[in-house]
Amino acid sequence: MYYKGWYHLFYQYNPNDTVWGNIVWAHSVSRDLINWIALEPAIYPSIPSDKYGCCSGSATILKDGTPAILYTGINRPDINYQVQVIAFPKNASDPLLREWEKPAAYNPVATPVGGINATQFRDPTTAWYADGHWRMLIGGARGVRGLAYVYRSRDFRHWTRAKHPLHSALTGMWECPDFFPVSASGLQDGLDTSEPGAKYALSDFCSLPSVRNTRQNT
Structure with a gap:
């Protein structure tokens, strides 16, 4: 930082x-x-x-x-x-x-309620701002499936979990998920996490990155 x-x-x-x-x-x-x-x-x-x-x-x-x-x-x-x-x-x-x-x-x-495994609920990401809300991801697991839970907030102090995770895969617990902007125009400079119009890469310790739009499942 x-x-x-x-x-x-x-x-x-x-x-x-x-x-x-x-x-x-x-x-x-x-x-x-x-x-x-x-x-x-x-x-x-x-x-x-x-x-x-x-x-x-x-x-x-x-x-x-x-x-x-x-x-x-x-x-x-x-x-x-x-x-x-x-x-x-x-x-x-x-x-x-x-x-x-x-x-x-x-x-x-944020607490592990609603069926979340309390021993596999960790590593909140750097947040990004869009559509009047801050959003962050928290790594989790359900059985052998790794999950990236989405939480959102208007004031950065009170957070609510979205109904669906951003992504899940048969990888085991998602350690330290990350969700960061990638320039859609090919620019080489780094971007702020709240950059409008950017594509976002989702990655963690267990799987390869994939590119997603911030509006999906959030």
Whole structure:
């Protein structure tokens, strides 16, 4: 993410060991994408929704320029029960975005209800805006079929699941789905996730990308 002259890189990190566990969001910043400065973790367990871990997610720049982070929290010690959590900068004027807060009024923003497998419901994508709604995807599974659930919101705080997933396939759990714009005119520059008229590529860890229109099944 690029914000106020700095590139921000967030990544999964165990501050206590070299194996998976005790997961937080490490945070490094750079002016040039070559030289990086490691900061304190940006996201770490601090509320009931993420008490047992802060797993993968994404960052989105809202229409007013404010960054927001969506990520998967683990909120039960007995099973890997997954919910989606939102965080905003504590001080948006800080270009390094060193502190983030998780509003109790909104969190968790999505829970595994309506037959969703609570242990396979994670990795919200960077959101995109169209037709008056923000949309994001969340990876899931039903049996051996991987799913890309669609959630939408008008205010980026209250989210509702669409009736049908964007896509499903016999791939197993869809880890870290991604849905990003691809220029229809052949331009080589990168596009904002909300670019009007763009085609979108859907991909994840388990399957090859496919190109879809944002209006399909959303």
